[in-house]
Amino acid sequence: MKEFTIIDSFFTKQNCQRKDVILPIGDDCAITQVPAGQQLAITTDTLVSGVHFPQDSSPEAIAHKSLAVSLSDLAAMGAEPAWINLSLSMPTGDPDWLARFSATLLAQCEYYSVQLIGGDTVQGPLVITITAHGFVPEKQAITRKGGKPGDLLYVTGCVGDAGLGLAIALDKHQAAAGNASYLRKRLDFPTPRVLAGNNLRRIASACIDISDGLLVDLQHILQGSGVGALLQLEHLPLSAELLAEVGQQQAIDLALTSGDDYELLFSVPQEQVTNLERSMLQCNVPVTCIGQLTGQTGKIQLQWNKQAYQLQRRGYQHFALEESVE
Numbered sequence: 001m002k003e004f005t006i007i008d009s010f011f012t013k014q015n016c017q018r019k020d021v022i023l024p025i026g027d028d029c030a031i032t033q034v035p036a037g038q039q040l041a042i043t044t045d046t047l048v049s050g051v052h053f054p055q056d057s058s059p060e061a062i063a064h065k066s067l068a069v070s071l072s073d074l075a076a077m078g079a080e081p082a083w084i085n086l087s088l089s090m091p092t093g094d095p096d097w098l099a100r101f102s103a104t105l106l107a108q109c110e111y112y113s114v115q116l117i118g119g120d121t122v123q124g125p126l127v128i129t130i131t132a133h134g135f136v137p138e139k140q141a142i143t144r145k146g147g148k149p150g151d152l153l154y155v156t157g158c159v160g161d162a163g164l165g166l167a168i169a170l171d172k173h174q175a176a177a178g179n180a181s182y183l184r185k186r187l188d189f190p191t192p193r194v195l196a197g198n199n200l201r202r203i204a205s206a207c208i209d210i211s212d213g214l215l216v217d218l219q220h221i222l223q224g225s226g227v228g229a230l231l232q233l234e235h236l237p238l239s240a241e242l243l244a245e246v247g248q249q250q251a252i253d254l255a256l257t258s259g260d261d262y263e264l265l266f267s268v269p270q271e272q273v274t275n276l277e278r279s280m281l282q283c284n285v286p287v288t289c290i291g292q293l294t295g296q297t298g299k300i301q302l303q304w305n306k307q308a309y310q311l312q313r314r315g316y317q318h319f320a321l322e323e324s325v326e
């Protein structure tokens with residue numbers, strides 16, 4: 001299929017038509033309007049077949065994940081998604097693949113009230129790049145820099161599932177059928193915590209989404225905020241499916257070192273804890289306190305029931321962590 005036919009057939013008809021899109025897909029540029037009092041948060045992610053998703057992934061999974069990783073970045077800043085650009089590189093213009101990919105992408109866009117406002121379509125290896133734009137009220141973006149010693153450290157949802165999902169996808173772990181399908185879904189269809197992120201504005205002091213692994217991403221908060229952290233691992237939220245498959249020890253190691261969960265990791269000043277609990281209850285997102293920020297810049301202390309904990313397995317960025325994890 002030709003580029004124009006692809007765009008017209010699969011990406012132009014959308015149910016989400018936003019008033020702040022002045023000129024949609026079809027011209028050299030899109031024209032949009034940022035509401036008064038809001039700032040624009042912008043993020044780009046590229047997903048390469050065989051690197052960022054298993055080669056056997058369905059077009060639905062690829063579409064879902066491509067959007068989710070970008071919306072997750074907006075969520076981590078407390079931004080509300082508005083528009084996306086899609087750059088699509090694919091070997092052949094396979095109409096069946098395109099129909100399934102675009103149906104999922106546009107349905108997810110509609111769910112989040114996001115409009116696809118442009119992009120590029122080229123022939124090449126399967127690579128999907130999405131740039132997402134979101135609004136955040138002036139000066140209310142949640143960065144990695146605001147954490148203070150004493151702030152409590154929280155995580156949404158469960159961690160470690162996507163890591164085992166990947167092991168299953170790569171035939172490195174054989175799981176019971178029910179667990180396998182849950183864990184693979186957590187890899188392929190992550191939930192961007194958009195509502196939670198928006199509700200964390202003026203509550204969280206720092207926030208990041210977990211894409212590379214809890215410890216690696218925590219380090220970014222520690223570096224950004226100039227603090228350390230103490231993790232109480234007995235509190236880590238682990239799914240029943242993960243525990244059933246690998247047991248507690250390996251589940252903890254996966255939760256700490258494997259990526260792709262796209263949960264939010266954030267710090268909360270103690271005086272905001274009541275607000276946090278009320279707010280997360282209202283938006284129906286489970287959150288768990290897993291530790292606290294400390295004054296020891298860059299240091300992560302791991303404890304299990306107040307005893308020092310020795311990590312078994314290190315994430316693939318473990319060299320960066322080697323010296324700072326105790």
Ligand code: ADP
Nearest residue numbers: 007011025026027028086088117118119120121
């Ligand atoms: P140009 O050559 O001027 O960059 P293109 O021919 O690449 O324009 O694209 C025509 C229009 O279609 C533009 O508005 C562009 O943003 C849009 N577009 C191209 N590819 C995609 C895509 N994959 N998804 C959404 N919009 C697209």
Ligand code: MG
Nearest residue numbers: 028119120121
């Ligand atoms: Mg172009």
